[in-house]
Amino acid sequence: MGTCENAGQKEKVPEQVLKGKVMANMFYEASTRTSSSFMAAMQRLGGTVIPFNESISSHMKGESLADTVQMMAGYCDVIIIRHPSQVRSKLLLSKLPEAGNQWRGWCWGTPHSGLLDVFTIREEIGTVNNITITMVGDLKHGRTVHSLARLLTLYRVNLRYVSPPNLKMPQAVKDYVSGKGIPQEEFSSLEAALPDTDVLYMTRIQRERFENEEEYKRCCNLYVVTPHTMTKAKERMVLMHPLPRVDEISVEVDSDPRAAYFRQAECGMYVRMALLAMVLGKY
Amino acid sequence: MGTCENAGQKEKVPEQVLKGKVMANMFYEASTRTSSSFMAAMQRLGGTVIPFNESISSHMKGESLADTVQMMAGYCDVIIIRHPSQVRSKLLLSKLPEAGNQWRGWCWGTPHSGLLDVFTIREEIGTVNNITITMVGDLKHGRTVHSLARLLTLYRVNLRYVSPPNLKMPQAVKDYVSGKGIPQEEFSSLEAALPDTDVLYMTRIQRERFENEEEYKRCCNLYVVTPHTMTKAKERMVLMHPLPRVDEISVEVDSDPRAAYFRQAECGMYVRMALLAMVLGKY
Amino acid sequence: MGTCENAGQKEKVPEQVLKGKVMANMFYEASTRTSSSFMAAMQRLGGTVIPFNESISSHMKGESLADTVQMMAGYCDVIIIRHPSQVRSKLLLSKLPEAGNQWRGWCWGTPHSGLLDVFTIREEIGTVNNITITMVGDLKHGRTVHSLARLLTLYRVNLRYVSPPNLKMPQAVKDYVSGKGIPQEEFSSLEAALPDTDVLYMTRIQRERFENEEEYKRCCNLYVVTPHTMTKAKERMVLMHPLPRVDEISVEVDSDPRAAYFRQAECGMYVRMALLAMVLGKY
The missing domain is CATH 3.40.50.1370 (Aspartate/ornithine carbamoyltransferase)
Structure with a gap:
């Protein structure tokens, strides 16, 4: 951290x-x-x-x-x-x-959200190169992740996208990123993407995006960061969130030194x- | 200008x-x-x-x-x-x-609107004396024109009032102005008053002031400043408006150097x- | 004053x-x-x-x-x-x-209202010791008087409470004050408490606190400060009120030099x- x-x-x-x-x-x-x-x-x-x-x-x-x-x-x-x-x-x-x-x-x-995210990563880790950034949640509608993914193509990074099938990163963003030679991988489970992750960028999933409640709950439960989740993360991982967070990061995680979201707001x-x-x- | x-x-x-x-x-x-x-x-x-x-x-x-x-x-x-x-x-x-x-x-x-208008005229023309100021629109209810007309009696000016018959400058203002020895003329058409005008002061006419829509439209069309109108105005005329403008000055006029209404706001x-x-x- | x-x-x-x-x-x-x-x-x-x-x-x-x-x-x-x-x-x-x-x-x-009240007393009188402070009105719900009574136990004062029977100073506050050795007296009439008073602290009584209109009016009339009331007060009494005042101090009192409530607001x-x-x- x-x-x-x-x-x-x-x-x-x-x-x-x-x-x-x-x-x-x-x-x-x-x-x-x-x-x-x-x-x-x-x-x-x-x-x-x-x-x-x-x-x-x-x-x-x-x-x-x-x-x-x-x-x-x-x-x-x-x-x-x-x-x-x-x-x-x-x-x-x-x-x-x-x-x-x-x-x-x-x-x-929109651009300044990407700038503040990249600035936060650099402040937290010391560099933006040679790291794996994993974006989680509603990657379809989240403007912060679109802005961040595009901006990160200026660095040597690996990008991972974790989302429900209906909320995947838009093809236009993926095409832009691959056009810059940046490797991208898609996951449906947070656990699979977590271990190698240097920066975990959580976003909120809104209930309205799902046709039925069951499907929503199933997805949500997959993408909640708890103290237990953090035991499986790198010791110096950086946990980010554009705020406001709702349930996708439990408040017990706030005292974890890797929880960077309030510092991220200040960096803004x-x-x-x-x-x-x-x-x-x-x- | x-x-x-x-x-x-x-x-x-x-x-x-x-x-x-x-x-x-x-x-x-x-x-x-x-x-x-x-x-x-x-x-x-x-x-x-x-x-x-x-x-x-x-x-x-x-x-x-x-x-x-x-x-x-x-x-x-x-x-x-x-x-x-x-x-x-x-x-x-x-x-x-x-x-x-x-x-x-x-x-x-109320007084400070008059002050800023006079200040703008002086900034734009260099003097407030020996000029013709033409006020156009709803002269009955517009408090800015009442304030301006009274304040202009401190200078040697000619005043012209252009308005529909039901929205004329109030008698009390006209009496005050004539009591100070300032010449005043009333017009119902903008075209007639325009050629000798040094400062054209437009105001908004509100639909609610008219009993029927036809009468309103007829008046409104008479009092719209367009690029065509400006071709008939003095080369160094100053076009003012207390803002907000609606349709009485078309946006195409904004790029005319004589359009002073945004500078007028700043002078305020x-x-x-x-x-x-x-x-x-x-x- | x-x-x-x-x-x-x-x-x-x-x-x-x-x-x-x-x-x-x-x-x-x-x-x-x-x-x-x-x-x-x-x-x-x-x-x-x-x-x-x-x-x-x-x-x-x-x-x-x-x-x-x-x-x-x-x-x-x-x-x-x-x-x-x-x-x-x-x-x-x-x-x-x-x-x-x-x-x-x-x-x-809450605490800062007590601080500003004590500061005002000291500014107005020069000391907070050896004076009689009389609090009037709704002493049951008024948080400013609770705060002030507690804070005044740090000084050598006499406290007087004037209120309708249903709006008396809460027992908890009175116990706290008596525990600090500060003398307290309760009155139902302002006239009785007024003559020895150095600081008269008025508060508002709300109609909703009473079951019937008659009872409310009877109480209210007892606790209104008018120029006549002031003739019975000490020549250098300080009249305070946390504001907003409604009818409990008549506006004619504002020009009395003892009326300290606007200076009290500024002291805040x-x-x-x-x-x-x-x-x-x-x-």
Whole structure:
């Protein structure tokens, strides 16, 4: 088990490089984790935040999203936007003034989850090369695992996918990964994939994905990490989860030093600090 | 067309003159634009903000508005309040301790819209004198145009009003303006008023103001600014709108350098910065 | 009448000892007063705040409170939490990592109301010893009076309780107070208790506590402080109230220099500043 070197060292952030900068946190759908993490990141760099949640945004319905954003751009230096429609977000970007003109850039939701996961692995293990990463759960719908699998092709890794038959990693992701020469293996049982695993990346399986309750329960029970599961894992394995976790990791595992998911959340803040500093030209 | 000299120069704000100051943003009705703009203004001067929206305020119903404000005044250096009842707001002010005692002043909603509009005109054109300002749309209910018309009597201007017969500028405003010796003309067609116009100030016409749909559509079509409209306008005309715009300015006009409405919104932040600094005795 | 020495001197706060520190304000139930006061306290010490209200928290229902808090602890240096279930809060604390490890401590709602009340008394009178404090109203359910009575046993005081028969101070509190050798007297009428009183601590009586309307009205009328009441009080008596007040203190009393309740609210901010500085190791 490694330790996230930055975790718990919030005191050491040296400079307020974003002092005087204002960030708008425009969340058109609820995402307390991402929203709080970006707020903390901005504030830790000396910047300030204008909160803007969905209840606020409901009052803006008479105005187009592009207009609201353009107005906020006049008040702020950087905007974090989360909107249910990715299509609208992309459309929006195409309508806005050139980057570098009045506002410098954008941080998008999906890529930064991959960045924080890779950063966590590197902090925990010391390297991202020559390791086996096993992703478990709903690999079909989980955007974090799609983002992570693609990003890991930049390293020399082995990927393992453990999922029920109806929730397998999409072919498009597998094609992308194999196109980069990264070995992939699929499993239906966690036990089979576990022993050689260096990073175990758990995700949540939602009941709604299954046609009948029995099938759901059978799958769920297969993919629960308990202290017993951990006895079969490598002594220095890293256990990750994008949170929120429900039952797929039992709370008894929290005190296991290999349980990295809360450190992973904290690393998310450091990655967002880096993104904000980069986007605002301060790195 | 001029450019708002401050727009896009947020980097240059030199000092954090309100460092250590706390502003409460008490919005008893939704107004994301005003609220966000005041937050950004306070933060850009180094101050901090306590947000307080209508969902929060609903929990304060057992307490009188005067008590809630007096309590917040103990925590803050300046309070921005927006309340549906102007009567209650005025009553409130009369009940509160002397200005200059514990808290220095108040910023009221209506006057600052006039200030930011005049500031924008001056930034765009370089002067507010010897120009023709044409206000278009719902001049009966639009509080921004009432405020602007009154404020413009401090300058040597010509005012033009373009509106449907049922939405004319109120007689009280016209009397005030003529009492100051400012020439005013009324038009029912935008085309007739446009050619000599230096500042075209568009406002929204709401469907609910009309008894039948036909009448509404006929008026609306008359008061829509399109790229074609702009070909008939002065080369350096300034096109303003208090936002949100709906259909009265087509999005194709946004890329016209004369379209000043987003710069106008940004100027609103600078005016609020000036107001806050003034109210807190830092100018 | 004394004056709260710190009140109105917010300018003089010398240092931003919590600069760079981030506080999460996790309010699972509405409490604008406490929430705003903690925000102002943190900001006045140079720290920043991540707001987190109940509408936000409703989106976190899939996650256990302990998990949400552990995640936020990765982003923040201090967490203020208000949750309807005190049991869950205590349980939560027991599950969290050691204090001093990643996060240093917690501020709990009930004790700090007692602290701010005692601080206000000391600011107003100059001492907390050799005075008579009279608590009035719903002494059965009011948590502020329970907290205050217990805390006052650290001083040499006389306590008086004025309440309807069905809303008396609980036996457990009276036993605790008498165990510390503090004299206590019970009254049913405010007039009888008033003349020797140095601190009159009013609380609200809720209609729902009474079986019939007549009984409620009879009690309420007995416990209303009016300018007439104040003529019978000591010339330097201190009139306190935890707020919100409804009818138990008439607004005409606000201009009486003995009316200390708004200064009391402001003192609450200073006490919270002290608590935050202490909890974050900066005192």
